[in-house]
Amino acid sequence: MGAADPLAVRVPVGEGSHLWASRSTGRKVLLVAHNVTSAGRLLDVLPLFHDDFRVQLLVTSTGSSAFRAGLDELFAELELPVLPWRQARSIPVDLAVSASFGGQLSSIQGKLVVLSHGVGYTKTLAKPGAGSREPGAGSREPGAGSREPGAGSREPTFGLSPEWLLSEGETFVDSLVLSHPEQLERLRRACPEAEDAAVLAGDPCFDRMLAARPYRERFRRALGVRRGQRLLVLNSTWNPEGFFGNGGGREDILPSLLPRLPAELAADDYRLAAVLHPNIWYGHGPGQIRAWLDRARRSGLVLIDPVRSWRQAVLAADVVLGDFGAVSYYAAALGTPVMLASAAQDRLDPEAPLASFVREAPRLDPHGPLREQLERMLAEHRPLAGPTEFTTSAPGASAALLRRNFYALMDLPEPDAPALLEPLPLPAYDPPRRTAPLHVRTRVQGAEVAIERSTAHPYDAAGCTHLAVHEDTLDPGSLESADVIVREGLADDPRLGGPELWTAEVLHRHPHCSAAAYVTGANACTVRTREHGLFLLAAGPGADADPAAYASSLAAWLGAGGRVPAEGAVLRMRTGGGVHPVTVSPALPGDLAAQP
DSSP: OTTOOOTTOSSSSSSTGGOOOOSSEEEEEEEEEEEHHHHHHHHHHGGTTTTTTEEEEEEEESSSSOOOOTTHHHHHHHHHEEEHHHHHHHOOOOOESSSSSOOGGGGGEEEEEEEOOOSSSSSSSOOOOOOSSSTTTOOOOOOOTOOOOOOSSOOBBBBHHHHHHTTTEEOOOOOEEEHHHHHHHHHHEEEEEEEGGGEEEOHHHHEEEEEEEGGGHHHHHHOOTTTTOOOEEEEEEESSSTTTTTOOTOOOOOHHHHHHEEEEEEEOTTEEEEEEEEEHHHHHOOHHHHHHTTTHHHTTEEEEEETTHHHHHHHSSSSSESSSOOOHHHHHHHOOOEEEEEOTTTTTOOSSHHHHHHHOOOOTTTTTTHHHHHHHHHOOOOOHHHHHSSSSSSOOOHHHHHHHHHHHHHTTOSSSSSOOOOOOOOOOOOOOOOSSSSSEEEEEEEEEEEEEEEEEOTTTSEEEEEEEETTTOOOOGGGGOSEEEEEOOTTTTTTTTTTHHHHHHHHHOTOOEEEEEEEEHHHTEEEEETTTTTEEEETTTTOOOOOHHHHHHHHHHHHTOOOTTTTOOEEEEEETTTEEEOOOHHOTTTTTTTTO
């Protein structure tokens, strides 16, 4: 590749780059991304080179993955020089770090380190004739003389077999990073030629999760999980046999399961989130994923960023409904209850700990009562020993071990500062915004109101019922039958006119509606009732629930004969998660203008 190539990077590498670069560096480190999935693991180790003026970081993509979407955006965020793959293979580098075997890695001119981009090496390859599938689809790494994938009596394991580790009979990887000795034992059996390249250096992804465990409650609050609520995280790996997939000869349960979750799991008892593999997210496109899951999202499901926030969601989870992917295993390693919606094992190395976990983990009965299954599993949960034992043999030590390995390969003394990984960031606040109509069941006893809200009305439900509908519901017709209409907004939002005007307009526009609730914050709302006037509702000491539920509780209490005296009243709203005291005050002139 010459300097005339318009795609070639000229600074800080390339012909004549020394004439243009402001600093000369002794070492060049090339980060090799196969797709967004593997790039995520490279982001884990990137801080190990921070503050070292001797090192110039570069990044490239092999272009060999079927899943190429999202990489350009990720590279743009990194703001590192992006080398075309042809140039990356033509210039000498001191170290190349990859988290996949896709592409012609053996042609890189420099020491090569390969990390796992999952929980160790667990997957087998598709047999010839079964179609080209990741990893490495369309671009086998091995050179002439290596066996074809699928040769012999058993499919080879990706990352531990000669098919991936040898080129013309020789190991081309200088350092194969393993997280546990059990992987080394499988490597010895599968490809003894590569044993000398093996390095036990822990799992940086898991170490970041372990370091962030003290901040679990913050992650839960970021997802809008209220006191007493349980966070259910749905997780799927990317292929057709996964939870999200509809292949592999199994029943496609997802289309029927998604609407049942918010119908059977009360909104104030469960928060729902989904962590989808980046190959799902970028393979089908984020817009398509949101389109497929529109109804679920309107019912309260939040989609988690599959690169930056999935670990925080797993740490925050009370229970994970997953499959045979790495995220389910990581969750189990943290001690979180995991139930499998798909337990396919055809793609797993039967000797891998992940395969043992899939054989032992509880299974979801997709046709049985969902709440009963989840609550039984939570009550009976006993962590499996395997995930905690086999995820890493060096918990908390991967940063030091990896940096030592990297710098030894570069023949460069390590920096004096400790080797540290980036803390997991606190995600943006993302509370549920349920615009699907909610069937509300209440039982009033004195000043206590038991409430349960869901997207369907169970046939055997007890208590009085009413319909609460968000003003932004997809079906405006449901507003005509709503008993309570809700929306969120700032108290001084000029578009809505503020709580007093908006609530009056709603009751005027919808004669059947008995109450309008304007939610002004995480713990407060203004409610106008047709018969009793305007009230300010606020969470009392220890209360932590959705203000829209406070509004429905007030409507039910007033409907049962309750009255708010001039000095106000305190309702005790009871949900499955506990009791929430709510102060109810008649709105006086100036009260609404003073609201935050």
